[in-house]
Structures are given as C-alpha cells and as structure tokens.
Amino acid sequence: MPTPDVTPIIPELILAVAACLVLVVEPFLKLDKTAVVAVALTGLLAYGAAAFALLGQDMAGFNDMIVINDYAIFFKVLFAAAGVMTVLMSPRYLEAHDRHLGEYYALLLFAILGMSVLAAARDLMAFYVGLELMAVSSYLLAGFFRYRLRSNEAALKYFLTGCFASAITLYGISMVYGFTGATNYAEVGTALAGGENTLGVAFATALVFAGMGFKVSVAPFHMWTPDVYEGAPTPIAGFFSVGPKAAGFAAILMMFLAVFEASVDTWTVIFIAFSIFTMLVGNLFALVQRNLKRMLAYSSIAHVGYLLAGMGAIGQSGDLLAGEAILLYLAAYTFMNLGAFGVLAYLKTQQPVTFDYTLDDMAGLARRSPWAAILMSLFMFSLTGIPGTAGFIGKFYLFNAVVRADLVWLAAIAVIFSAVSAYYYLRVMVYMFFRESEEEFVGGEAISGPLAASLALAAAGVLFIGLVPARLVDASATAFQNFLGL
Amino acid sequence: MDIPIEWYLVLSAFLFVIGAAGVLTRRNMFIVLLSIELMMNAVNINLIGFSRLHDNFIGQHFVLFTMTVAAAEAAVGLAIVTSLFRNRQTTMVDLFDLLKG
Numbered sequence: 216m217p218t219p220d221v222t223p224i225i226p227e228l229i230l231a232v233a234a235c236l237v238l239v240v241e242p243f244l245k246l247d248k249t250a251v252v253a254v255a256l257t258g259l260l261a262y263g264a265a266a267f268a269l270l271g272q273d274m275a276g277f278n279d280m281i282v283i284n285d286y287a288i289f290f291k292v293l294f295a296a297a298g299v300m301t302v303l304m305s306p307r308y309l310e311a312h313d314r315h316l317g318e319y320y321a322l323l324l325f326a327i328l329g330m331s332v333l334a335a336a337r338d339l340m341a342f343y344v345g346l347e348l349m350a351v352s353s354y355l356l357a358g359f360f361r362y363r364l365r366s367n368e369a370a371l372k373y374f375l376t377g378c379f380a381s382a383i384t385l386y387g388i389s390m391v392y393g394f395t396g397a398t399n400y401a402e403v404g405t406a407l408a409g410g411e412n413t414l415g416v417a418f419a420t421a422l423v424f425a426g427m428g429f430k431v432s433v434a435p436f437h438m439w440t441p442d443v444y445e446g447a448p449t450p451i452a453g454f455f456s457v458g459p460k461a462a463g464f465a466a467i468l469m470m471f472l473a474v475f476e477a478s479v480d481t482w483t484v485i486f487i488a489f490s491i492f493t494m495l496v497g498n499l500f501a502l503v504q505r506n507l508k509r510m511l512a513y514s515s516i517a518h519v520g521y522l523l524a525g526m527g528a529i530g531q532s533g534d535l536l537a538g539e540a541i542l543l544y545l546a547a548y549t550f551m552n553l554g555a556f557g558v559l560a561y562l563k564t565q566q567p568v569t570f571d572y573t574l575d576d577m578a579g580l581a582r583r584s585p586w587a588a589i590l591m592s593l594f595m596f597s598l599t600g601i602p603g604t605a606g607f608i609g610k611f612y613l614f615n616a617v618v619r620a621d622l623v624w625l626a627a628i629a630v631i632f633s634a635v636s637a638y639y640y641l642r643v644m645v646y647m648f649f650r651e652s653e654e655e656f657v658g659g660e661a662i663s664g665p666l667a668a669s670l671a672l673a674a675a676g677v678l679f680i681g682l683v684p685a686r687l688v689d690a691s692a693t694a695f696q697n698f699l700g701l
Numbered sequence: 702m703d704i705p706i707e708w709y710l711v712l713s714a715f716l717f718v719i720g721a722a723g724v725l726t727r728r729n730m731f732i733v734l735l736s737i738e739l740m741m742n743a744v745n746i747n748l749i750g751f752s753r754l755h756d757n758f759i760g761q762h763f764v765l766f767t768m769t770v771a772a773a774e775a776a777v778g779l780a781i782v783t784s785l786f787r788n789r790q791t792t793m794v795d796l797f798d799l800l801k802g
Contacts, residue, residue, distance in 0.1 A: 339763075340759075340762065340763055340766055343763075343766065343767075343770070344766055344770070347770040347773070347774070351770075351773050351774060351777050354777050354781065355777060355780070358781055358784065361784040361787075362788070364788055364789065364799055365799055367781070367784055367785045367788055367789075367797075368785075368797045368799050370781045370784075371730075371781055371782075371785060371794070371797055372797075374777065374778055374781055375724070375733060375737075375794070378737045378774055378778070379721075379724050379737065379740075381774075382717075382720070382721075382737060382740035382741055382744065383721075383740075385741065385744045385767065386717055386740070386743065386744050386747070388744075389744045389747040389748050389751065389760075389763075390747070392748065392751055392759065392760060392763070393710075393747065393750075393751040393754070396751070396754075396755035396757060396759070397759065398759050398763065446799075
C-alpha cells in the first residue's frame, strides 16, 4: 500500500499537533498559563510559516479531497494572523474573568484547523468535516464562561442554529451526491453541467446556500449573530466575526464557482437579492444599537452584505476582479474588526464589573485612556471606509468590481449603505472624544503586554493594507487566479 | 426485488421535515436535540439510498463521517444543556431570553 503524500496538509498537521500539545501541557500548570499561550502562539506561527513556505505549490492529496495552492495558502496565512491576534488578546481578558484555562486555546486552534480544511477542501466530504470541526469548537468557545448566563445562552443559540444550518447544508449536499454520484468538486461540477434535474439542482443549491447563509450570517438567517457576539467572551466574539466568516466565504466561492457553476444565472440573482437585504438589515439595526458588541455584530452582517454583492458580480460577469476583491476585503476586514473587539476586550479588563460595552461606557475614553481611544478611532475609520485605511481599499476594490460587472445600481446601494454606516461608527468616536463620563474613573493601567502586541498587529495591518495595498492586491490576485485554474 | 430509490427519498424527506418542525416548534432542549439527530439521520438514509443507486461507496463513506460528527455534536449539545441546567434549573429553550435578537 503506498503511503499518502502529506505535503498538502503539513500546515494542518502542525496546527493539530500544537492543539493536542496545549491539552497535554495544560494539566501540568497551576495558575500561570504562560506556557500554554506560548505553545498556542508557536503552533499558529509555525502553521502560518509552513503555509507561507508552500507558496507557489499546486497539488492535491488524499484522493483529490484537499489541495494546497495559493488560494488555500492565502486563507491559511489570514487565519494564522487572526489566530495570533485572538490568542494575544485573550490571557488578560480571561484572567479578569477568572477563567484562564488551557482548553480555550486548544479549542481555538481546533476551530482554526477546521477553517483551514474548509478553505482547502475540494470534496464535499472534506468540506463537511472542516465545517463541523470549526462549528463544534465554536459552540464550546461561545459558552466558555460556563458560570455566566449570557455565555450559556450564547452557546445554546449558536449551537441550535448552527446544527440546524449544518443539517440543511448536509441535506443539500446529499442531494448533490444523488444527482451526480460524486462528491469531488470537479466531478460534481462536470456532472451538473450535463444539465439534467434542473429543478432538483436548484433546490439543492438553495439548501446549501441557506445553510452557509446561517454560518456567515446572511439576513434573514442572521438572528443568532448579535446574541452570540454579546454573550461570548469578547476575543472570541471578535474571532467569530472574522475567522468563520472568511472560511465560510472561502468555501462559498469554491462551492458556487466549481460545484454549482452550471446554475450560475440562478444563484447570481439569489446572491444579489440577499446582498441588498443583508446590507439593509445589518446597517439599519446597527443604527439603533447602544451595546457596542451588538453594533459590531450588525455591522458584520452589513459587511457580509457587501461581500455578497461581490459574489453577485462574479456570477454576473465571470470577472476575476470581483473574486480578488472579495479576498482583499476579507483580509482588510479581519484586521479592522478584530482590532475593534480587541479594544473592547482591553476596556473590559480595566473595569471588569462596570463596563458593559454600552456607548455610555465609552464616554470620556479619550481622556482616561487616549491610546485606546485613538486605536478604536482607527478601527472605526477603517470600518467606515475612510481613505488611508484598509477598509477603504477593501471597499474600493469590491465596489469597483461590482461596477465593472454592470451592476452600477448595486454598487450605488452599497455606497449609500456605507454612508449610513458612518453614522454608527463615528458615533462611537463622538462618545469617546466629546462626552464626559458621568462617574469618576479610578486607576486603570496602560495597554500593555500581549494585548498591546495584538492591537499593534491589528493597527499595523489596517495601516499597511490602507497605505501600501499593492502587495496584498497582488497576493489576492494570484490566489484567486490560481484557484480558478482548479 | 430491489426497493426503488423513491422510497428512500420519501422516507428521508419525511424524517427531515419532522426533524425540522421539531427544532422550530418544540420547547424542550432534549427534544430539540433529538430532532436535530433526526435531520442528520434523514440525510444518512438519503446518502445510503443514493449510494445503492449509483453503485459506488462514496455515500457510505460519507455516512461514516456524518455519524461521527453527529456524535460529536450530541456530546457538545449535552454539555451545553448541562451547564445551562446548572445555572437555570430548566431545559425549556424559550426561557433563555436574556439576549434579545
């Protein structure tokens, strides 16, 4: 029996070993968990480095179930960055809640492992296993503060909606298998291009879309998002808002371009319709939120709406530009959103009891913690899409691609909603800089240690993508073209 | 005599709809968990039926993965119910309304 070539999964193997190592090291530690954090960080860095070293490779392994190519590597490096930022912002936050346990990091690494498989899958089976590994770890992370009712409730809601969504996706996948007799993306795509059973295929497509829509929180499947983000530990909420979303879009891009290529006209319309509705719901509900975690949750729904417009543009024109823009947007979004959650995590460590993530809690922040206020402003500017930040580059390329696909009206809607979003992002700054805090604030320490590193990384990412975007634009272009070659 | 594929599909569709209705309407957390299992098993029947139809083993391989994942999901689900019950002494889903979607 020939030994399988493990090259395509070397980064994943490193990550799996690191996650298991975390579980092995944890019982030997008493209160100081530095070793666990170090193992998790080393694992993530090695994972990212291994992925980076494989750049330019293009090979498939394990019966063509999983591939390593620039597309998969782009996402692996992105996940590694998101993972490193999440790990760095966690220790201080977890200590403030007396729940600094090693399992947290192991679960986080397993979730990233699932995301990594999801982005590299070329077979419905590998896709499903990756999706579930990501999801099951996420449910547990959402409920990690198991003595707190809100965390419990977040886990319950995430679990129920998540399982329901997976079952729906799975039913769609089983129908795809039924129509084609294969689960490999390329084989399924070829078989579906034969053009039989069009109604059944449309139904299967709809089921897969609905299931994935739950995962990346497309309206009207978004109801769980604000509740889960509010109840989950803040670093984890930040991670949820970027990691599983990026992985979900990596999978959606591949699914719909490779597997459901034959029904492109149908799903283009679906994506455009849901894009408009998602932008509407996300932006309008974000306007009325006074809790910042909920506001960021609705804003993440709005960003999903923009990304769906990009999907519509790909379907409409088959233009490479839209795919590249989606990759670029996901990268920009990872840094700015995780950064915003990082600032919130820092503020919570300063006032574990009184800080409740409301706008009023932000009042007077510029005076008592200028750095936090400046960083938060940077991330809010970026989320709005002010030039010079990553958010602007992301939106510019994405909306440009939508215009080039002859969907000028859709781009106009997206721009209008972006303008609306400025209200709720900039309102945070108004509170930070121009309102005085009602109660006297005592003590408080400067941003320091790992948390500072995490925020610095996020801010550097936002500014780097914003000011010198060329490298990332090139990277996402190569990644996406490489992916289309299959 | 072979059982026609339609029978598998009809059975599976019924199970799936029953499961989905259960998730959406029942209040007890355990019944909801069971309903999710029912949906997953509907998929398994589908996959096995199609595996026979196409005369290949891919569907059966897939079922092994689905069952494993379903077991993991059940374990996580029960863990979540346990921690909820410790804090609230109830398993009725609709009583958990601290966070308003």
